[in-house]
Amino acid sequence: MVRLVIFLLMSYSTIILFRSRYGQSRLWEFQAVAEYLYPNHSFQWGWNETAQLYYGGDYGPSIVQKLPDSLTAEQWSDVAVRCIGCKSVFQVVGEGVTLADCIADVGRWSDHDILKLVPDTWSMQIEHLGKMQRLHPKERRIQIEQFRDVLGILTTRKVDLESPDTELVLLKDCRSLEDIDPSTDRQATHYHWLLKRIKATKYPSAKILFERSDVKKRAFISTTTMPADRALLMANLAGVQQGNVVLDPFCGSGGLLIASALLGASTVGADIDDALLSFTDRVLPFPHSPHRPKRGVERVSYGDSFLELGLDEPILLPGLDIQSASFVSRVLQANDGQKYDAIVTDPPYGIRESTSQMSNLELVGVLAKVAQSVLKPSGRLVFLQVIKGDSDNVEHRRLALYEELQPILQTYRLDLKHLVLEKFNTQNLRATVVVEKQG
Numbered sequence: 001m002v003r004l005v006i007f008l009l010m011s012y013s014t015i016i017l018f019r020s021r022y023g024q025s026r027l028w029e030f031q032a033v034a035e036y037l038y039p040n041h042s043f044q045w046g047w048n049e050t051a052q053l054y055y056g057g058d059y060g061p062s063i064v065q066k067l068p069d070s071l072t073a074e075q076w077s078d079v080a081v082r083c084i085g086c087k088s089v090f091q092v093v094g095e096g097v098t099l100a101d102c103i104a105d106v107g108r109w110s111d112h113d114i115l116k117l118v119p120d121t122w123s124m125q126i127e128h129l130g131k132m133q134r135l136h137p138k139e140r141r142i143q144i145e146q147f148r149d150v151l152g153i154l155t156t157r158k159v160d161l162e163s164p165d166t167e168l169v170l171l172k173d174c175r176s177l178e179d180i181d182p183s184t185d186r187q188a189t190h191y192h193w194l195l196k197r198i199k200a201t202k203y204p205s206a207k208i209l210f211e212r213s214d215v216k217k218r219a220f221i222s223t224t225t226m227p228a229d230r231a232l233l234m235a236n237l238a239g240v241q242q243g244n245v246v247l248d249p250f251c252g253s254g255g256l257l258i259a260s261a262l263l264g265a266s267t268v269g270a271d272i273d274d275a276l277l278s279f280t281d282r283v284l285p286f287p288h289s290p291h292r293p294k295r296g297v298e299r300v301s302y303g304d305s306f307l308e309l310g311l312d313e314p315i316l317l318p319g320l321d322i323q324s325a326s327f328v329s330r331v332l333q334a335n336d337g338q339k340y341d342a343i344v345t346d347p348p349y350g351i352r353e354s355t356s357q358m359s360n361l362e363l364v365g366v367l368a369k370v371a372q373s374v375l376k377p378s379g380r381l382v383f384l385q386v387i388k389g390d391s392d393n394v395e396h397r398r399l400a401l402y403e404e405l406q407p408i409l410q411t412y413r414l415d416l417k418h419l420v421l422e423k424f425n426t427q428n429l430r431a432t433v434v435v436e437k438q439g
């Protein structure tokens with residue numbers, strides 16, 4: 001009895017695994033979502049930005065991070081599920097520098113205690129992250145078998161691998177590989193955790209929203225349409241939530257308007273391209289796709305992508321140039337004279353897309369002026385900038401960009417919250433910029 005009470009009082013630490021291809025933006029996304037879901041908490045963020053597991057692949061590097069106990073594990077999980085860049089939140093059940101230490105730590109619990117961690121069905125998943133994937137299969141098998149011994153009790157339980165209620169994951173953290181002493185064995189284990197995956201309780205997952213709105217399934221797209229996961233990430237960075245009104249002054253085919261609408265916002269889109277925004281009831285010039293078999297023969301309008309997702313159509317301002325004198329008044333008029341909660345936008349990349357041939361910094365000046373005029377206090381502006389150059393010296397370039405943007409934004413009483421530079425393609429980097437209007 002005493003043992004059980006101690007067990008129940010024992011609080012586990014919580015960790016999060018970020019795993020998607022948007023680099024550091026996913027840290028700020030998580031932060032932004034936590035801050036708008038729990039506005040009365042004051043979070044102390046201490047991201048270990050170098051804590052990355054470089055194993056690449058489609059998802060890019062992963063980041064493992066311990067979370068502060070300012071929220072419960074379930075609340076953290078509710079935050080994570082709304083983020084496009086989070087894999088999952090876990091409670092640490094056993095931890096150790098070596099696998100043996102981890103197993104010994106888990107072994108502090110009786111079989112009964114361990115069973116209490118997996119209330120209904122269970123699945124045991126062994127994930128090999130980082131360098132562990134490169135282990136010799138024999139060595140890997142030994143590690144797996146050791147782990148199975150610890151959880152032998154679970155083999156007596158009903159197994160439902162199809163839809164497990166609880167998953168246990170063995171995670172190997174390779175974070176210290178980056179600064180490891182070169183004289184030591186780089187294959188060495190640095191941390192093992194046995195983790196219990198925490199289920200979110202409240203919110204629709206960003207993954208579901210992304211799958212529903214995947215570009216391949218959309219009725220209407222253009223050459224500029226942004227991938228749905230990137231669009232959701234940007235809307236999250238802006239803190240877009242139910243009941244907000246969001247503006248995209250360079251809305252193109254509406255990718256960011258769709259993402260904002262999926263998070264519960266009403267949307268207003270402007271674009272200089274009159275024909276694009278007025279696109280109505282024409283045969284689509286796209287080939288068939290397995291996701292949308294009728295594609296290519298159906299007649300679609302701009303708003304069909306919204307209607308097919310069950311979203312309200314945006315208010316559109318076709319042919320409106322962001323530099324025109326009437327821009328601010330037209331945009332405010334479209335929202336019944338009210339200010340906006342957020343601006344989320346993907347400005348034109350260079351001369352080809354822009355009629356005005358603005359430089360990057362001129363464009364920031366124009367956007368900042370618009371943000372000052374149309375955003376509510378504390379409203380956010382999130383935008384991208386493509387910058388020439390390869391990924392050498394990214395941190396240096398990021399600081400240089402920061403120095404350039406800061407005075408422009410200050411002129412319009414906007415605070416630069418986050419600036420992330422990521423590789424875009426072989427010749428270009430792309431900055432994600434998060435700005436907040438002073439309260």
Ligand SMILES: C[S@@+](CC[C@H](N)C(=O)[O-])C[C@H]1O[C@@H](n2cnc3c(N)ncnc32)[C@H](O)[C@@H]1O
Nearest residue numbers: 224225226250252253255272273321322348354
């Ligand atoms: C990168 S695209 C936006 C893509 C959009 N996010 C999508 O999902 O399709 C940039 C857009 O800015 C528009 N644009 C260029 N110059 C503009 C200006 N001066 N005022 C307003 N829109 C402009 C272009 O017509 C283009 O649609």
